[in-house]
Amino acid sequence: MDNDKRMFLEELALDFDLDRFKNLTLFEKFKFDEYITLIYQEALFASKEGLLHLDKSPHYTKNKTYTLFAMLVVNGTKFEVLREIVLNYARSFEKSDTYYAKISIMGIGIMMIMKGYTPDAIFNYLMLLLGRDFLLENKKYSGSPCAYESVELDLVDSIEYKPFEGELRKLKYDMLALVRLSHDKGINYVSEVINKTYDNDELKFFFNMMNVQTPEMRDHLFDELKKSNSRHRRILINGAYAILDKLDVVSTHYLFNSIIGKYSRYDKASGEIETEVQVSLAKILGV
Numbered sequence: 001m002d003n004d005k006r007m008f009l010e011e012l013a014l015d016f017d018l019d020r021f022k023n024l025t026l027f028e029k030f031k032f033d034e035y036i037t038l039i040y041q042e043a044l045f046a047s048k049e050g051l052l053h054l055d056k057s058p059h060y061t062k063n064k065t066y067t068l069f070a071m072l073v074v075n076g077t078k079f080e081v082l083r084e085i086v087l088n089y090a091r092s093f094e095k096s097d098t099y100y101a102k103i104s105i106m107g108i109g110i111m112m113i114m115k116g117y118t119p120d121a122i123f124n125y126l127m128l129l130l131g132r133d134f135l136l137e138n139k140k141y142s143g144s145p146c147a148y149e150s151v152e153l154d155l156v157d158s159i160e161y162k163p164f165e166g167e168l169r170k171l172k173y174d175m176l177a178l179v180r181l182s183h184d185k186g187i188n189y190v191s192e193v194i195n196k197t198y199d200n201d202e203l204k205f206f207f208n209m210m211n212v213q214t215p216e217m218r219d220h221l222f223d224e225l226k227k228s229n230s231r232h233r234r235i236l237i238n239g240a241y242a243i244l245d246k247l248d249v250v251s252t253h254y255l256f257n258s259i260i261g262k263y264s265r266y267d268k269a270s271g272e273i274e275t276e277v278q279v280s281l282a283k284i285l286g287v
Contacts, residue, residue, distance in 0.1 A: 008115055009125075015087055016104050021129045023097040026138060029130045033139070034155055035102060036126040037148045038062060039109030042070070043119035044149065051114065052076075063155045065089075065103065068254075069110040077251045079114055084238070086111065088258035105129070120145050168231060170280075172256040174198075175239030176273070177281035179252050182243045187211075190243055198284055202233065207240040218244060234259045249277060 012018070024032070038059060045057045054060060054070045061067050072082050086107030093099040105126055112122045123145040127135060135141040178198070182190040194200075194207050206225060210218050222241045228234055235256055242252040253273050 005115060005117065008111075012108060015083075016090065016108065017100070018104075018129060020097045020100050021104075022131065024101060024130070026134070028098055028101075029134050030139070032101065032105065032130060033127070034153055035063075035105045036109070036123060037151050038066060038153055038155060039105065039113070039126060040119055040123040040145055040148055041151075041153075042066075043109075043113050043117075043122050046113050047119060059153065062153055063106070065106050066110070069106055072251070072254060073110060073114060075250070077254070078247070079111070081247060081251050081255055082114070083107075083111060085255055085258040088234075088255070089261070092258075092261040101129075123148065168235065168260050171232065171235050172253075172260065173276050173280040174284065175235060175242070175256065176249055176253060176277045177284055178239065179242050179247065180249050180274075180277050181281060181284075182246070183249075187243065193284065200236070203236045203240060206233075206237050207243070210240055210244055231259055231261075249273060 041059060042054060042057055045059075046054060049056060052074055055074045057070075059066075060070060069082065069086070072085065077085075086103065090100055090103045090107065093103065109122060109126055112125070117125075124143070127141060127145075130139070178190055178194065181193065191207070191211065195204055209225065210221050212218050212221070218241075222237070225237045226234060226241075228237065238255055238259060239252075241247075242255070247255075250273060
């Protein structure tokens with residue numbers, strides 16, 4: 001195993017509360033192998049057809065959460081952004097271990113596919129999250145995933161997301177407008193707008209803190225700042241980072257939705273997003 005893959009496994013143990021899988025009931029664990037099987041079959045498809053062709057898989061629309069993550073991969077979303085989106089959705093479920101586990105399995109699985117792990121390695125890693133004793137004593141799993149290659153799946157979309165809040169919606173489109181402006185006019189221009197025109201002291205602070213010449217330090221500062229439990233602040237922090245890291249508007253839109261806890265329509269046209277971005281941009285610039 002190369003160092004990148006080894007480090008990724010270590011990061012998973014830090015980023016995700018994998019102990020929460022222990023709280024699942026036996027019934028839930030038996031149902032979870034369908035989600036793991038979906039990821040396994042998609043990993044097999046990607047190994048044959050290519051990562052960017054996941055939307056051609058017969059299972060692409062089997063589950064809304066999976067479809068959203070796979071769509072982001074197909075659209076070329078940066079790995080680091082996808083990871084943030086997965087983690088944001090996972091942390092939305094502080095009380096439900098079931099929802100947390102479903103998001104984690106889907107998200108970790110799609111990230112492992114992106115990282116190039118083999119399908120059997122992905123399947124066995126995810127299965128082990130359900131517990132060694134469960135696999136041996138209850139599931140009677142042989143340790144070989146071959147039997148799951150052609151299993152028919154009957155997944156139910158049962159994850160309930162929080163309602164889209166109006167105040168956060170306005171803030172989201174303001175930040176997307178500033179991201180758009182940074183692409184059109186450059187970082188220095190947006191810096192002037194943030195510091196002199198857009199009246200938000202917290203955004204000024206987060207933007208100026210991360211607007212440093214050393215990318216590694218910017219990433220470290222972002223990791224420290226984003227630990228806030230306030231969704232309002234996390235949108236500001238991620239907005240500032242998106243500007244400085246030159247993220248595209250569409251990827252940032254999905255990133256913000258994951259912070260809010262809103263389910264994202266995977267088929268939403270980018271033109272719909274851009275129209276609302278332009279409205280917010282006009283208000284910010286007073287034109």
